[in-house]
Amino acid sequence: MSAAKISSTRILLLFLFMNIINYVDRQVVSGVLPLLKDHFTLTDTALGLLGTAFMITYTLTAIPFGAWSDRWKPHKVAAIGVAVWSLATVSSALAWSFASLFIFRALVGIGEAAYVSTASTILSNVYPENKRSGILGLFNLGMPIGGAIGVVLGGWIGAKFGWQWAFFLVGVPGLILAYLAWKLPLPKPVNAPTRPKFSLRELGVLMKNRAFFWSALGYAGISFAFGAIVLFVPTFFQRELGYELGTATMLAGALQVGAGLLGAPIGGYVADFWQKRDKRGRAYTLVLSMAASAILLWGGLLFHSLTLFFLSAFFMLWHVGVAASLIFDVTEPGVWNTANAFAMFMMHLLGDIPSPVIVGYISDKASLTTAFAVMPIAMLFASVCFWRASRHQSKESSKTPRLV
Template identity: 50%
Template sequence: MNGGFYLKTRNVFYLFLLLNIMNYLDRQITSAVLPLLKESFHASDQALGVLGSAFMITYALIALPFGMWSDRWQAHKVAAIGAVIWSAATMLSALAWSIESLYVFRALIGIGEAAFVATGSTILSKLYVQSRRARILALFNLGMPIGSSIGVLAGGALGVHFGWQFAFCIVGLPGLILAFFTWRLRLDRNPDHQKHAPNMDTSSAQININDVKQLFGNKPFILLSVGYAMISYGFGALSFFGPTLLNREMGYSVDAAGLVLGAIIAVSGFIGVPIGGYIADYWLKRNGRARIHVVIISMTISCALLYLGLQLVSIPLIAASIFFLFWHVGVISSLLYDVTEYRIWNTATALLLFIMHIIGDVPSPTVTGYLSEQTNLLFSLKMLVIPMLLAVVFFSWMTKYVSSKVSLTDQNITHSS
């Protein structure tokens, strides 16, 4: 008899939402204590930026092997293994004795989170029909603003009052508990799942390197990946240096900066993420390119507000920019599944993550930190508008390959060359 237990579809969703919250909480804890790390290790902005890059390098490189593995094996167990790795590495970060040792621990966190991110959204996508997918993934991706805001808020408060070491140690524990339940979960032959996604195939796909080659020949997939990378470049550096911006340029203390930015992320994301998903799903009934249009419109508005906010050093304008920036979360995941084959969704997700991170938020913290050292932090953050506008160009280009006609299937793509 196989061990484990069944959960109703909505409870599987809640479990993975909690995991996603911890995923972003553990990721964001570092940015909250950057001023404390700078003081403790006497580090430059560029050296601090490498912390973000160290995390993202392993995150990008490991995602594809984990994605391919989870297409062959039980994806939820791959996610559980990832949660154990990232949670343990977060706790071990408390033992860092130098900025270089912290690079190593952050790199290990990237390995763990890559395993979860390569599988989590795909598992949920297979549990829900296409017409509900953007909304479900938008709600799942509320883990980003919720986890990030808690990480920034709790990290700043715990770091100031108990030390940055305690902050790392305490936030890693919940992920280990959630990993246990995820490992024990059973997704095969569950009648409740069939009600939500009657065509769900629970068998393991047999994939090979040719599937990866096929994805590189998929033009809308490549445009989606590069466009997403440009969003990630901007958002990665902005979220990483956000608390430092409030602390250094606006006069907030470390814990107050965490409180303010945490509140901005929480409110903007909690409202913006589902709005983007709901608008995309509603509009999709009338236009097959609706999801692409939602990303184009929201990113254009976000870029304008971000530049003005940094130019005027205005928190309300920066907050408004972050609100529109969050609209893409969930929508882009749905777009990925619209333009790729069902049987290799995990691999496609992992390859998207690799491309998105390796040219997006892998270099952006380090480059932004370097520009900050050469000029100032405000100028380096203003430069993030450039890649974000490039994202608008790539998504606009993508409309050439996606039909405007409404499709009742999971494939809206037209194979025009």
């Protein structure tokens, strides 16, 4: 099948399904967290380390995979990543100790780094710039949908058959999707220059781009809050609000997918609409949505209000297509994979690598409610960073080469 006959819709759907499985495999651990706590006799700090294990390897390998993608075929790099994380998820079912499970979850991070470093860039090349936030918002529906499925399936399968089966069953579908991605006959972007051998100097150039720097730092603030909350929210509902595990995972999944199905496309639409009138529109969208999410989360914790938790998640999930689009807005197409990977590196190093452990530690010393109360501070920090990014942003939009 020739590249000319590949529809952009087909590419979007394939990468959307891969992204759903991505978050299923990532968040299944959240659904079985109470079971793992009992099975391995773990503290909340140790449970937080399971999230950190994934993010450490994810962060360390994102930049090499991004640089490789700028110089080879991004969709094949993505396919390799999907295969690696799927095999690592299946292998998690064989864990015989906390240390072995830690290692398997760390291997999941390597696979996801290869995929995430490339997927958004491929779609940004397939679709025009004025649709970028909306398309990436649709693609990133994999976050709330897959995350919710992972939490719910993890809790349900774990309660019925044991946590081992939860890891095994959710890991298999990714292998099929990896094969389909490998077979896509996609060319390089038509205007993409031939890239020389990777040099750390490339990262230095990106760091001097102040709009990129503040955008990536804002991304880190989102990641700090979102990563810890998603990991612990079923446990929060069980422990702090008194729900049974099955009900807690179902509630957490429903809240996440409902907020995502509304928040991601609405956020993308608002950002694209604003962007047509002001080239800083995407940054301004993130400034407002992160501030709103922070205030609503504090209200939810104060009143134990599921409505306020939902609204906080709704505004939080406005970022899923918009923040990625902003990274592409402020960098050149020839380094998009590297820029995206570097942004992911900063996001995870400063965000959801430390935050699960911090939340777990505060929870051990005080309570999960107290630990969650720290998260809105990170959201407000993100809001300030995106405002700073807008101050350095060019008034001209980037030119986007297309694949098809």
